[in-house]
Amino acid sequence: MSNILSIFAPKNGFFYIIIYMSNIATRAISGFVFVGVIIGSVLLGAYVCAAMLLLIMVWAMLEFYAIVIKDRVYTGKIIGLLTGVSLFISVFLYTQDMVSIRVFLILIPLMVFLFVSQLYSTEKNTFRAVAYTITGILYIALPFTFCIGLMFPDGEYTANILLGFFILLWANDTFAYLTGLMFGRRRLFERISPKKSWEGFFGGLFSTVAISLLIAQYAQIMPFYHWMAVAVVIVIFGVYGDLVESMLKRNLKIKDSGNFIPGHGGILDRFDAVLIAAPMVFFYLKLFEIV
DSSP: OHHHHHHHOSSSOHHHHHHHHHHHHHHHHHHHHHHHHHHHHHHTOHHHHHHHHHHHHHHHHHHHHHHGGGGTOOOOHHHHHHHHHHHHHHHHHHHTTSSOGGGGGGHHHHHHHHHHHGGGOOSSOHHHHHHHHHHHIIIIIHHHHHHHHHHOTTSSOOSHHHHHHHHHHHHHHHHHHHHHHHHOOSEEETTTEEEEEHHHHHHHHHHHHHHHHHHHHHOTTSOHHHHHHHHHHHHHHHHHHHHHHHHHHHHHTOSOSOOSBTTTBOHHHHTHHHHHHHHHHHHHHHHTTOO
16 A cells, blocks of 8 residues: 555655545544534433443443453453443432432342353453453443443533533543644653653643633533643543553554544544543542532
8 A cells, every 4th residue: 555655646745645634534524423422412411411421331341342352362241241331320320319229239249240150161361351351340331430420410410510521531632632743742651652742741731721711611510720620630631541541452452442433443442531531530529529
């Protein structure tokens, strides 16, 4: 393919520019569609929003269990998915006072069965399979479950915090990328992600904090300084979320977790920041009794 491209672009790389702009356009269009679906789901109410988060969570777990096969480990993905889904639904129902705390008892036999089931597996590396299966639950299902806490800050559903959370995540991702593309020189974490730069990090940080002040004008569920603090938490731990997934992909020697979203890779690639940022945002808001 590279030989063919070199024929068409011997002088100024014009053909390369066309390909590059085409990729950017594809990424932008698919990104806008995806963002629209998420915003629409959040605004349509608790059940639609929860269904959207649950679907994304299950898809991300399926991608995770599919890519770890590269490490020659066949996980107990069915029991992992059942545990993750049970955890998510249990928390959602409990948050709305639809069930008692006893609903969480269902997680006990599921976790026990996870270990016992591997005794009957004929695959190698069965204990590593248990470890990967549990990692899928803790790394993906648990963070998405924390998003439920952002949906019900005072026991009633509100879109403000969760929607603000996603907007700030997207803002950081966008402005960090653009700033890094234009000014990036000093590598942020070259061993894991050679393209990330300190310039991109601070560009994302300043832009995201500025946008948090705009959000605070419309979403007055908490004071502006808490929105600013949430923005800082999202930027820092969103970057860590990206780096953790990059570390996973480097270990497995893959580029993307999937190809579901054109120009963005898989669902896990698109929501890697959520997996580390959501628990820390919930922790911050809980610490100050906002949720």
